[in-house]
Amino acid sequence: MSFNLSKGDRFSLSKAAPGLSVVKIGMGWDPNDQPNGPEFDLDVSAFAINSSFKIPSDSYFVFYGQVRMGNCVKDIVENELDRPITDDQSILGAIDDPDGKRSDGDDDEDMFIDLTKVNPKVEQIIICCTICKYPHDNKKDRRTLDLNFGQVEDCYIRIVNELNGEELLRYDLKDQYTNEDAVEFGRLFRVGDSWEFEAMGRAHTGSLQTLVDMYT
Structure with a gap:
């Protein structure tokens, strides 16, 4: 259930x-692409913090x-390409899906976490999604600078x-966004020897760099 x-x-x-x-973190979205407009590329990331x-x-x-x-969970996740991975082999990051198109029932991007392997120093794992913008976008299109989650x-x-x-569980974001281009979707956190999840939906401007500045 x-x-x-x-x-x-x-x-x-x-x-x-x-x-x-082992848990799979699946995430999805539907960008409102405009005809002849800039391409949306949303990226999933995680910050495992102390x-x-x-x-x-x-x-x-x-x-x-x-x-x-x-692949830290290769015995479970078969036929996978190599992915980003933490030193403790606990978090297997997402493979970038630049076009944002998915088949019915599929997630746009996913990551895997082996909760039994997470470094004891890590108290929570924050799952985020950001909009890739110029100059980091594939086509170097300055129009991506105006993209935000209000268009997703x-x-x-x-x-x-x-x-x-x-x-x-599932958490659907209901907030009405305007200029925000980075969202902390949720976090997994320790409570003693157990793990819990909080639905966050906390939005920021400044895309991925804002989150990097917060947690590094």
Whole structure:
């Protein structure tokens, strides 16, 4: 049974699925592309942070631009390309999907987290989505500077028990955005020996760099 969360809701992953180890974080969106307009490219990233709200090392900033090193859950996630990966082999980052088009039932991008391997220094893992803008976009189109989440619909994050494919929860973003181009969708955080999830929906301007400045 999957639970639909609202902004600010917290959900105990450990209670919902005792013995939970590997989770899939699936995310999706539908950009409102304009004819002959700039292309949308949304990117998923994660910041695994410690008690000081900072990443313990560069490895814990997980995004498509990292060196692709391997597959930490290769026995579970088969036939995968190499992805960004943390030093503790716990977080397998997303593969960039620049066109934002997906088949029915598929996520735009996903990442995998082995909760049993997360470094004890990591207290929470914040899952984010940002709009790629000039000069980092593929076509070097200055018009991407004006893109924002107000032009994106049906944004969601969901968590799946990767061992059996059961969806545990889903959070659909309902906020009306204007100039924001970076959103912290949600966070996984420790409560003693358990893991919980909070639906955040916290938006920022400044795209990915704003989040990098916050957590590094």
